[in-house]
Amino acid sequence: MNPVMNVEEITKTYGKKGEKQYQALKGVSFQVQRGEFVAVMGASGSGKSTLLNILSTLDRPTSGRVEINRKDITQLRKNQMADFRGREIGFIFQEFNLLDNLTARENIALPLTLRGISAKRIDPLVTQIATKLDIMGILDQYPVSISGGQKQRVAAARALVHEPSILLADEPTGALDSNSARELLQTMAKLNQDEHVCVLMVTHDPFSASYADRILFIKDGKISHQIVKGNQTRRFFYRELLDALGTTSD
Amino acid sequence: MLFKLALTGIKSRFKDYFVLFSGLMAASLSFYMFLDLATNPQFLKSNVNLGYHYTSVIFGFGIVLLAIITFIYMIYANRFLLSMRQRDYGMFMMLGARNSRIALLIFLETLIIGIIGTLAGVILGFGVTWLVAKMIVKQLGLTITNFNAIYLPAVLWTFVFFICLFLLAGAWNSHKLAQSPVIKLLNEQQKPISLKKHPVLTAIEAILGLVLLAIGYWAMAAFQKLMLWSIPIALVTIVVGSFFLFDSLLISVIDWLRHRHQILYHRLRPFTLGQLKFRLRDYTRILTCVSILFALALGAITVGINFNTLKEQAKASTYYDGVITTSKVDLHKELSKLHLKKKIDYQYKVVSHQLYVNEQTLAANPPKTQIFYLKNGVQSYRTAKINYESKKGQSSEEFKFLFPEGLVVTSSHVVPAAQFERLKAPIKNVTYLQVHDFDQDYPVLKKIMLKQQRADPSQTDFYTFTKPVVYQLGLNIESGFTFMGIFLGLAFMMMLASMLMFKVLSGAPSDKIRYQMLSKIGARRSLLRRSMYQEIGLLFLLPGLLGVVHVLFGLQFFKSLIPQPYHEIWIPFLIFILLYGGYYLITIKLYDHLVIKS
Ligand SMILES: Nc1ncnc2c1ncn2[C@@H]1O[C@H](COP(=O)(O)OP(=O)(O)O)[C@@H](O)[C@H]1O
Ligand SMILES: [Mg+2]
Numbered sequence: 001m002n003p004v005m006n007v008e009e010i011t012k013t014y015g016k017k018g019e020k021q022y023q024a025l026k027g028v029s030f031q032v033q034r035g036e037f038v039a040v041m042g043a044s045g046s047g048k049s050t051l052l053n054i055l056s057t058l059d060r061p062t063s064g065r066v067e068i069n070r071k072d073i074t075q076l077r078k079n080q081m082a083d084f085r086g087r088e089i090g091f092i093f094q095e096f097n098l099l100d101n102l103t104a105r106e107n108i109a110l111p112l113t114l115r116g117i118s119a120k121r122i123d124p125l126v127t128q129i130a131t132k133l134d135i136m137g138i139l140d141q142y143p144v145s146i147s148g149g150q151k152q153r154v155a156a157a158r159a160l161v162h163e164p165s166i167l168l169a170d171e172p173t174g175a176l177d178s179n180s181a182r183e184l185l186q187t188m189a190k191l192n193q194d195e196h197v198c199v200l201m202v203t204h205d206p207f208s209a210s211y212a213d214r215i216l217f218i219k220d221g222k223i224s225h226q227i228v229k230g231n232q233t234r235r236f237f238y239r240e241l242l243d244a245l246g247t248t249s250d
Numbered sequence: 251m252l253f254k255l256a257l258t259g260i261k262s263r264f265k266d267y268f269v270l271f272s273g274l275m276a277a278s279l280s281f282y283m284f285l286d287l288a289t290n291p292q293f294l295k296s297n298v299n300l301g302y303h304y305t306s307v308i309f310g311f312g313i314v315l316l317a318i319i320t321f322i323y324m325i326y327a328n329r330f331l332l333s334m335r336q337r338d339y340g341m342f343m344m345l346g347a348r349n350s351r352i353a354l355l356i357f358l359e360t361l362i363i364g365i366i367g368t369l370a371g372v373i374l375g376f377g378v379t380w381l382v383a384k385m386i387v388k389q390l391g392l393t394i395t396n397f398n399a400i401y402l403p404a405v406l407w408t409f410v411f412f413i414c415l416f417l418l419a420g421a422w423n424s425h426k427l428a429q430s431p432v433i434k435l436l437n438e439q440q441k442p443i444s445l446k447k448h449p450v451l452t453a454i455e456a457i458l459g460l461v462l463l464a465i466g467y468w469a470m471a472a473f474q475k476l477m478l479w480s481i482p483i484a485l486v487t488i489v490v491g492s493f494f495l496f497d498s499l500l501i502s503v504i505d506w507l508r509h510r511h512q513i514l515y516h517r518l519r520p521f522t523l524g525q526l527k528f529r530l531r532d533y534t535r536i537l538t539c540v541s542i543l544f545a546l547a548l549g550a551i552t553v554g555i556n557f558n559t560l561k562e563q564a565k566a567s568t569y570y571d572g573v574i575t576t577s578k579v580d581l582h583k584e585l586s587k588l589h590l591k592k593k594i595d596y597q598y599k600v601v602s603h604q605l606y607v608n609e610q611t612l613a614a615n616p617p618k619t620q621i622f623y624l625k626n627g628v629q630s631y632r633t634a635k636i637n638y639e640s641k642k643g644q645s646s647e648e649f650k651f652l653f654p655e656g657l658v659v660t661s662s663h664v665v666p667a668a669q670f671e672r673l674k675a676p677i678k679n680v681t682y683l684q685v686h687d688f689d690q691d692y693p694v695l696k697k698i699m700l701k702q703q704r705a706d707p708s709q710t711d712f713y714t715f716t717k718p719v720v721y722q723l724g725l726n727i728e729s730g731f732t733f734m735g736i737f738l739g740l741a742f743m744m745m746l747a748s749m750l751m752f753k754v755l756s757g758a759p760s761d762k763i764r765y766q767m768l769s770k771i772g773a774r775r776s777l778l779r780r781s782m783y784q785e786i787g788l789l790f791l792l793p794g795l796l797g798v799v800h801v802l803f804g805l806q807f808f809k810s811l812i813p814q815p816y817h818e819i820w821i822p823f824l825i826f827i828l829l830y831g832g833y834y835l836i837t838i839k840l841y842d843h844l845v846i847k848s
Contacts, residue, residue, distance in 0.1 A: 056770070058769075058770060078774075078775065079774050079775075079776070082769065082772050082773060082774040082775070083772060083774070084772070085770065085771065085772035086771065086772020086773070087772070089772075091770055091771065097767075099521065099524065099764055099767060099768070100764075101521075101524040101525055101527065101528040101764070102520055102521060102524040106508075106514075106520040106521075106524060109515060109520065110520060110521065110768075110771060111771050111772065112515070113515045113516060113517055113518070113519065113520060114517060114518065114771070114772055114773055114777070115772075116517065117515075118515075119511045119512045119513075119514070119515035119516070120512075122511065122515050123511060158771070
């Protein structure tokens, strides 16, 4: 079976030649299989966001390849990149997820309108995803008047409404209280299990990471090791994860 | 140290500041230009030797208007400055800089920018003033002489005015920033706006807006009935009406569109409309202001260009096109250039302060004059014969004034040819000229008058009432008005357009985040740009359109002053469309630079 995502030896160096340069990624390789929920964990400054920006075509790697659905995204032109993002990728970020001047409904519909899908088909699709994420009641409200947890659900709905190949999340629970964070993570895990949505989440928080099937640890721009959940419960996995962190932080 | 920090602040964001600088330069430039015109004594004296007082009052009024507009404009420019800097200042504060220090820093920065901008504007103003004055003079064939492009008092006052403004702005900025919590400075974008509005109230507001506008327009047209009342009525109703219209009708239309998903769900349209709705809430005041200023500016230019009643009235008020009173100069060359229709000769003699006119010459060509009357409240003239026969020995004043000595003689008499012969005095001649087309022959007629006047200065008073001189006077006053109308109009235009520009650009920092987000979810740049062009385009278009409607109705007001206020109206409209369009292009270019490119 083909992996959804295949990352080969990507490096990223910030700063122009001749100026002060900083290598944020020093050769990162991994694969994400269809239907997998993968977390990339690392301390602040370890290169997580840099990695995610490259995977999501927002930035280009200095070297290396990234394939999504067997397509090399590092070779795309600007417009192709934009189209690719609109078609294949869904995003959730820590903050600034929603457009504050659009209602929740319009926010969710945006990826569909951008792809030129007819208005008739958009409404049922929005309703469908909103039902799954339990946000039907707030669809006509503006982001300012809904809670942080609801905002991230709307963001998730927007990220998933066009059925992307992969959902990318950068610290999605970073700005949430623990209850809302747990709810969002449970929702993501459920979507992953029931709908087989493929998720790649970047986080520094072990609790969030424990919802994944597999965790990649990133340190100083490199993948240091990984742990797999396998058949154990999340609780045990969380403990194993904390143990792993305890041994590697020395 | 602080001074250096403020300077580096300016240096580090030079491109953003460039926008601000050019705006400030435009402001000080136009202010200086107008002040120069209004206070330049040589310009005023040589142009408007009659009605000097009246004209200077109007120029003064122009300066006051310009000062007010500059003031409002500075508020927007200042907001733009704040929007650019507040994150940086928030940062300084977070790092532990004292409030008072920051306040001083902001104050200094505002002042430095202001002084540099004013200086550059005034220096540029020298050249531009000279050029524009020359261009307008040439284009319109006006007669403006002795114009000083560099006039020290105007320079001084421009500086006084702008430095006062910047002191105010600096004080305001430092007060505002020092008062706000750091967190607010760092996340300025997150201000919730109340979006709920009662639909019935909105409908009432929209209807009220339309009704008020209708009343205002009616008040302008009904100047005859309302007289001076029509100005305050129109001003209040049109301003309030425009405000209501922007506040309700447009947003209702957008809301209506947003509920029609068939229309809404098309590419970036949800975003464009959402942006517009948010903007309109925030823009109601400035859009109202811009629409009114737009109307004033366009009106000033239109009226300025079409203000040719004085000249026309001057032509209509005298019957003959020219006169020859002296034989001391040779006028053969000039006369041969005229397209003469008629040349009328009257013979007279002056005997001991009494005027005697040869009846024979009068009978051959009965003298005529123009009589003033009101036609439907409009000043008009009609031609009438001067009745010289009725009271022999005691002729009318009008009749007396046909002759150069008419001003000094005690009485005048019309006598038969034989009796005229017998009078012991030299025969004098006065020759009246009529041409086919006064406008065409005006330069030659003027030359004839000037030559005679130079040869015989004692008759200057008599010439005052001849057509070329009256016409010249009307032309002079008109030139002043036209010049002022165009100048004020252009200055208003520049101010209002850059006001709008600054308002739009002030939103750039928060819009940047929105556009980045759209880009992340897969919107192509071209799509982002198109959305931006449409959004900003509408913000420019809406007040422009309303302003045009205001003008079209408002010109009714000038009907008594100008017979054809709508004559060649496309000229000022074209000028405006070009200028306004230019500002729009600059704005989207800068916006693109601030928001999408970076
Ligand atoms: N645009 C950039 N220019 C230069 N350095 C950058 C840039 N973005 C990130 N970095 C540096 O790269 C490193 C990794 O950053 P990032 O990927 O944001 O880390 P994380 O998300 O794991 O906290 C950091 O040391 C950061 O300073
Ligand atoms: Mg990060």
